[in-house]
Amino acid sequence: MKITGVECHFVDRYLLVEVHTDAGISGLGESGAWGFLESSAAAVEKFGRYLVDKDPLHIEHHWQYMYRFSHFRGSAIMGAISALDIALWDIAGKHFGVPVHHLLGGPVRDRARAYHHVFGSTREELLAGIKSARAAGFTAVGHLTPFLDEPRDRPFAVHTGVRLIEEAAEAVRLYREAVGSEVDLCVEIHRRLNPAEAIQLGRAIEPYRPFFYEDPVTPDNFDEMAYVASKISIPIATGERMTSLWEFQMLLARGAVQYVRPDVCLVGGISGAKKIAALAEAHHVGVVPHNPLSPVSTAACLQIAACIPNFALQEYPGEWSPPRSLLMSPPIGHDGNGYLMIPSDPGIGVTLNRDALEMLPEVKREVVTRLRTDGSVMDQ
Known part of the structure; x- marks a missing residue:
């Protein structure tokens, strides 16, 4: 069996990738470099020229070959490698007739x-x-910010430091009050705080027992995240912006995280995510795969969740309705009791409906960065 071609599909806000073989088997993957999908597609096409005529089952060799090819990487490159890796695993599963x-x-x-x-x-x-x-049967909710989901073109208003912390803590209190102990709260900060603010808020919400406190500060400085972790008693979750095993190693070595959040479509695909999970296991750290993307990402994440002992929770962006729901089959199953069913079909478990591609035209992400009311740039 040999690879005959690689194909990119810009669908809605996503970049899907197909790898075709002379055996009639195609594999499906996705890039998680959501801000730079055009660049990631260019990298997919470049790597695709290397992959043509190669054996798709030599997955680790191809991963290393693509990763070591250039001395310069980043999210666009790693998103491309991730998409191709997922697609190659999809081919392997279909070839052997197993998930x-x-x-x-x-x-x-x-x-x-x-x-x-x-x-x-x-x-x-x-x-x-x-x-x-909760009414739909979920026992955990996430992407749950105490700062509201406001658009990036609206300036972020901060009146006083004390008001910032008090209002955020009050929001988490209300979230807990709404569902009692029946639902775990995954509190998402979106990197909006500096270390001092993150510690103050972390301590203020400790009584409400969040499942985790996600990205309280930017992930650029691992020592900074470790400092915040050392000052609070609630678990920190981070990792969605990281692109390599080695970044996670540095984070774990500092005791800076209790739940790692690898994005299977950004950290090198299924191959990369599996290695990160093993590294986290050695540190007794749980894995919560990052997943804000399409059902391709969800299906790939669930393949990891199925086989690692330290899986903790799966991010789930929700059910899709038409026309999005027509893009993939079969749908990812939810049992009504807070669990997603692991796909049992060969490969990653979902198939692209090519006839539905035109129903979801590309939606480009333009450069829009959040500002504060004083005009300065913030992270969101």
């Missing part, structure tokens, strides 16, 4: 506990979303 996780040591679970995305531009919308997720 990918059967090729990675076999399943240790048959379903994956998930947290449901909750959005809201007002506190009332967020509270309604939490209650709705």
